[in-house]
Amino acid sequence: MIDGRAIWTRNAVPKHSQYGESLRRxxxxxxxxxxxxxxxLGAALTRARQTQYELLPEPGDTCLYLGAGHGTSLSHLHDxxxxxxxxxxxxxIAIDLSPRxxxxxxxxxxKRPGLVPxxxxxxxHSAWGIMVANRVDxxxxxxxxxxxxxxxxxxxxxxLKPGGKGLLSLKAASERWSGEGERAVFDAVAExxxxxxxxxxxxxxxxxxxxNHCLYYITN
Amino acid sequence: MWLWYDWRAAAVADDxxxxxxxxxxxGWGNTDEVCNRMDxxxxxxxxxxxxxxxxxFPDAQPRIxxxxxxxxxxxxxxxxxxxxxxxxxxxxxxxxxxxxxAGDPDRRLEHLSRASEELRASYVTLEGRLVEWVGxxxxxxxxxxxxxxxxxxAAEANxxxxxxxxxxxxxxxxxxxxxxxxxxxxxxxxxxxIKTRLERMEDSIRELASSHLPSLSILLGPLLASRLxxxxxxxxxxxxxxxxxxxxLGAEKAFFNHLKTGAPSPKHGHIFMxxxxxxxxxxxxGKIARTIAAKATIAARCDEFGGxxxxxxxxxxxxxxxxxxxxxxPQPPRR
Ligand SMILES: C[S@@+](CC[C@H](N)C(=O)[O-])C[C@H]1O[C@@H](n2cnc3c(N)ncnc32)[C@H](O)[C@@H]1O
Numbered sequence: 001m002i003d004g005r006a007i008w009t010r011n012a013v014p015k016h017s018q019y020g021e022s023l024r025r026x027x028x029x030x031x032x033x034x035x036x037x038x039x040x041l042g043a044a045l046t047r048a049r050q051t052q053y054e055l056l057p058e059p060g061d062t063c064l065y066l067g068a069g070h071g072t073s074l075s076h077l078h079d080x081x082x083x084x085x086x087x088x089x090x091x092x093i094a095i096d097l098s099p100r101x102x103x104x105x106x107x108x109x110x111k112r113p114g115l116v117p118x119x120x121x122x123x124x125h126s127a128w129g130i131m132v133a134n135r136v137d138x139x140x141x142x143x144x145x146x147x148x149x150x151x152x153x154x155x156x157x158x159x160l161k162p163g164g165k166g167l168l169s170l171k172a173a174s175e176r177w178s179g180e181g182e183r184a185v186f187d188a189v190a191e192x193x194x195x196x197x198x199x200x201x202x203x204x205x206x207x208x209x210x211x212n213h214c215l216y217y218i219t220n
Numbered sequence: 221m222w223l224w225y226d227w228r229a230a231a232v233a234d235d236x237x238x239x240x241x242x243x244x245x246x247g248w249g250n251t252d253e254v255c256n257r258m259d260x261x262x263x264x265x266x267x268x269x270x271x272x273x274x275x276x277f278p279d280a281q282p283r284i285x286x287x288x289x290x291x292x293x294x295x296x297x298x299x300x301x302x303x304x305x306x307x308x309x310x311x312x313x314x315x316x317x318x319x320x321x322a323g324d325p326d327r328r329l330e331h332l333s334r335a336s337e338e339l340r341a342s343y344v345t346l347e348g349r350l351v352e353w354v355g356x357x358x359x360x361x362x363x364x365x366x367x368x369x370x371x372x373x374a375a376e377a378n379x380x381x382x383x384x385x386x387x388x389x390x391x392x393x394x395x396x397x398x399x400x401x402x403x404x405x406x407x408x409x410x411x412x413x414i415k416t417r418l419e420r421m422e423d424s425i426r427e428l429a430s431s432h433l434p435s436l437s438i439l440l441g442p443l444l445a446s447r448l449x450x451x452x453x454x455x456x457x458x459x460x461x462x463x464x465x466x467x468x469l470g471a472e473k474a475f476f477n478h479l480k481t482g483a484p485s486p487k488h489g490h491i492f493m494x495x496x497x498x499x500x501x502x503x504x505x506g507k508i509a510r511t512i513a514a515k516a517t518i519a520a521r522c523d524e525f526g527g528x529x530x531x532x533x534x535x536x537x538x539x540x541x542x543x544x545x546x547x548x549x550p551q552p553p554r555r
Contacts, residue, residue: 117310131307
C-alpha cells in the first residue's frame with residue numbers, strides 16, 4: 001500500500017514490529033511502515049520512476065532471495081507474498097551465507113510460514129538448488145561481495161522463469177573498480193547484464209537512501 | 221536419452237521429452253530422511269532412485285532438476301505436501317548449520333579475544349588511576365615493580381594508614397575522608413576483580429588456541445596465535461596468507477598509510493609482541509620478524525591442513541636462527 005511518500009505492508013505477524021518500524025491501523029487492518037533507509041528494496045520502491053507498481057512479486061508467487069541478511073526487506077516481502085498464516089500460499093526461499101543472519105531468519109520463519117531460510121552460498125547452486133523445485137517468479141539478489149553481476153546472471157539463468165522478474169542490488173564498492181567512479185561500474189554492469197541476454201526494465205539509482213547502490217530490474 | 225532426478229524422484233526421457241520410466245520415493249514424511257537426501261544432492265551424488273534408473277538405462281545422461289540441458293518433459297515433480305516436507309527439512313538443516321557455527325573455534329576465539337582486548341583496555345585505565353590515586357596520598361610509595369600487588373594490598377587494607385603500613389611508607393598530613401577512602405578501596409577491589417576475570421579469559425583462550433592452533437601456539441604462544449587467527453578472520457584464511465602479510469597482520473592501518481603517503485612500511489604487526497622480537501635490538505627486529513612470520517605461515521598450514529603437529533623440536537632450530545641473527549648484528553648498521 002502506498003500512501004503519499006510512505007510504503008506500508010499488511011503485517012503478517014500482528015502487533016509485532018520486526019526491526020523497530022512503526023505500525024499503524026487503517027480500517028481495522030494493521031500495517032508496517034517499510035523504511036526505505038533500512039531496506040534497499042524499500043528504497044527502490046520509493047525511487048523507481050516507471051516501475052513502482054511492478055517491482056514486487058504477486059501475492060502467492062514463489063520467490064528466491066539471495067543474501068537475505070537479517071531479514072529487514074524480507075519481512076515486508078513476506079507480508080506481501082505470503083501474509084498472515086501464509087493465506088496467499090506464497091513461498092520465499094531465503095539464502096544467506098552467515099550463520100549469524102540465519103539465526104535471525106530461522107527465528108523469523110517460525111512466525112512467518114511460507115518463508116524458508118537456507119544457510120548457503122549464493123554461488124553454490126548444487127548445495128541448495130534442489131530447494132527451488134520449480135523456477136521462481138521473482139528473484140532478488142543483494143549479496144555484498146565481489147562478482148555480484150556474475151552470481152546474479154547464473155542464478156537468473158538457472159532459477160528464474162522465462163518472463164520472470166529479477167532484481168539485482170549492486171554495491172559499487174564491492175566490485176573491483178578501476179578508479180573511474182561508480183557511474184562507470186554501474187554502466188559496465190548494465191552492459192554485462194544485457195550481453196547475458198537479460199532485458200533491463202529500469203535501472204534505479206538509490207543514491208541518498210543507500211549510497212553507492214543501484215538496483216537493476218530485469219526480465220529474461 | 222536423459223535421466224532427470226531431484227531429491228525424491230527420478231525419470232528417464234528421450235530427447236523429445238517422452239517419459240520412458242520413473243521411480244518415486246514416498247518416505248518424505250520423515251524429516252531426517254529428507255535431510256539425508258538433501259545432503260546427497262549437495263555432494264553431487266545420486267539418490268537411490270536415480271541409481272536404480274541408471275542401472276536400467278546406462279546410456280541416459282544424468283542431470284539434476286533445473287539443469288538447462290534437460291528437454292521439457294512431464295517430470296514427476298513433488299506435490300505441495302512433499303514440498304512442505306522439503307521446506308521443513310531445509311529449516312532443520314539451516315538450524316543444524318547455525319548450531320555447528322556455535323562449535324566453530326574461529327568464532328569462539330573471536331569473541332574471547334575481542335572481549336579480553338576490551339577488558340584489558342579498561343584494566344589498564346583503571347589500574348593507572350589506582351596508582352596515581354594512591355600515589356597522591358602516599359607520595360613515598362614506589363610500586364613500579366609490583367603494580368598488580370598494589371590493587372590487592374589497597375583492597376585488603378582497612379584504612380589509608382593500614383595501607384601505608386603494608387607499603388612501609390609514612391602517612392601524609394592530609395588524608396582522605398572516610399567516604400573517600402572507601403571509594404578508593406572499592407576502586408582497588410574492581411581492579412583486582414577485573415584482573416582475575418582477565419586471567420580466566422586468557423586461560424580459556426590458551427586452552428582453545430592450543431587445540432585449534434597447536435603448532436602455531438607452540439611457536440608463538442597461544443595468545444599471540446589466537447590474535448593472528450582472529451585478525452585474519454579465521455584459521456582457513458590465516459593458513460592461506462603469504463608470509464609478508466602474516467608479518468604485518470594487525471598493522472593494516474600503518475600499511476595503508478604506507479601505500480597512501482609513502483610513509484615507511486610497517487615491519488611488524490601483532491607478531492611484534494613476540495619476545496624474540498620485542499626483546500631484540502631495534503635494528504634486527506625487521507629481520508627476525510621476517511624469519512618468524514615465514515615459520516608461522518608453515519605452522520598455520522600444518523594446523524589447518526592436518527599436518528604433523530609441531531613440538532619443541534620444531535621450534536628449537538628457529539630460536540637458534542634468531543640467536544644467530546642477533547649475534548651477527550651486534551651493532552646498529554652505520555649509515
Ligand atoms: C547487505 S546484506 C543484505 C541485506 C538484506 N538484503 C536487506 O535489505 O534486508 C548482504 C548479505 O549478503 C550475504 N552474503 C554475502 N556473500 C554471500 C554469498 N556468496 N552467498 C549468500 N549470501 C552472501 C551476507 O551474509 C549479508 O548478510
